[in-house]
Amino acid sequence: xxxxxxxxxxxxxxxxxxxxxxxxxxxxxxxxxxxxxxxxxxxxxxxxxxxxxxxxxxxxxxxxxxxxxxxxxxxxxxxxxxxxxxxxxxxxxxxxxxxxxxxxxxxxxxxxxxxxxxxxxxxxxxxxxxxxxxxxxxxxxxxxxxxxxxxxxxxxxxxxxxxxxxxxxxxxxxxxxxxxxxxxxxxxxxxxxxxxxxxxxxxxxxxxxxxxxxxxxxxxxxxxxxxxxxxxxxxxxxxxxxxxxxxxxxxxxxxxxxxxxxxxxxxxxxxxxxxxxxxxxxxxxxxxxxxxxxxxxxxxxxxxxxxxxxxxxxxxxxxxxxxxxxxxxxxxxxx
Numbered sequence: 001x002x003x004x005x006x007x008x009x010x011x012x013x014x015x016x017x018x019x020x021x022x023x024x025x026x027x028x029x030x031x032x033x034x035x036x037x038x039x040x041x042x043x044x045x046x047x048x049x050x051x052x053x054x055x056x057x058x059x060x061x062x063x064x065x066x067x068x069x070x071x072x073x074x075x076x077x078x079x080x081x082x083x084x085x086x087x088x089x090x091x092x093x094x095x096x097x098x099x100x101x102x103x104x105x106x107x108x109x110x111x112x113x114x115x116x117x118x119x120x121x122x123x124x125x126x127x128x129x130x131x132x133x134x135x136x137x138x139x140x141x142x143x144x145x146x147x148x149x150x151x152x153x154x155x156x157x158x159x160x161x162x163x164x165x166x167x168x169x170x171x172x173x174x175x176x177x178x179x180x181x182x183x184x185x186x187x188x189x190x191x192x193x194x195x196x197x198x199x200x201x202x203x204x205x206x207x208x209x210x211x212x213x214x215x216x217x218x219x220x221x222x223x224x225x226x227x228x229x230x231x232x233x234x235x236x237x238x239x240x241x242x243x244x245x246x247x248x249x250x251x252x253x254x255x256x257x258x259x260x261x262x263x264x265x266x267x268x269x270x271x272x273x274x275x276x277x278x279x280x281x282x283x284x285x286x287x288x289x290x291x292x293x294x295x296x297x298x299x300x301x302x303x304x305x306x307x308x309x310x311x312x313x314x315x316x317x318x319x320x321x322x323x324x325x326x327x328x329x330x331x332x333x334x335x
Contacts, residue, residue: 150199
């Protein structure tokens with residue numbers, strides 16, 4: 001697989017010198033608004049949303065290869081990122097369609113891949129709620145939707161990052177029963193969206209196990225869904241399904257849990273290509289910003305936030321470059 005010149009430039013812009021994607025994520029919108037409002041006890045203004053994102057961008061991007069932002073509240077923050085950090089912009093609306101089954105996605109009304117690129121994006125990112133177990137009619141719509149975006153990114157010669165989050169209608173997705181199904185959902189989603197027809201350049205994937213149910217880990221909560229050896233085998237099985245580079249997302253877990261997930265990925269020896277890590281880095285600062293304001297949040301980010309992102313970066317020593325997947329000579333990658 002070879003990359004076009006525009007896609008190669010975009011990939012380089014969001015990767016570190018090793019060809020690993022060590023990106024921060026700050027494209028949360030609805031969930032961030034709700035969390036801030038809950039802590040503040042009142043409505044959250046557009047200015048507050050923008051300020052929160054600016055602070056995260058200013059303090060954390062010196063320690064990241066890129067930042068993922070949204071074009072709704074994140075554009076001011078994109079201008080305040082460190083020179084070393086590339087920019088990914090989200091193209092989907094926050095949340096999903098709640099009027100029917102299937103958690104169907106939608107794109108932002110006033111944006112296109114072309115407009116995101118014009119706004120400074122090096123890469124376009126899409127979030128899709130997906131399970132291979134949904135009815136064929138639902139998944140057929142989702143497949144066509146991803147194909148359209150892939151074609152749009154090809155036409156604008158910009159890398160396409162597809163993030164898929166597994167689910168099961170009516171299930172507790174943090175519970176034991178779902179933990180047993182999660183490996184298959186993640187693995188089959190990676191297999192599906194590796195197909196060339198979708199035009200996806202990087203898969204942004206969940207860790208294939210729920211660490212709280214992995215016996216023998218620090219995160220283990222007492223009920224076993226998998227032994228540590230089984231978990232390592234499941235990392236391998238998921239990785240083997242992907243033919244495109246893949247990076248792990250933190251999916252709202254704590255910094256400690258995400259760090260241990262990456263440790264296990266490293267121990268298993270799977271060739272993952274980095275992370276896009278959001279809430280595991282900054283979510284504990286939400287009450288500080290809501291109750292004590294911007295200066296207190298900045299101080300928290302400069303200490304705890306930086307410690308969190310460096311914790312993740314430390315685990316990325318186990319990550320491997322995407323260069324070989326796209327037949328890029330490392331010496332030529334930075335040209």
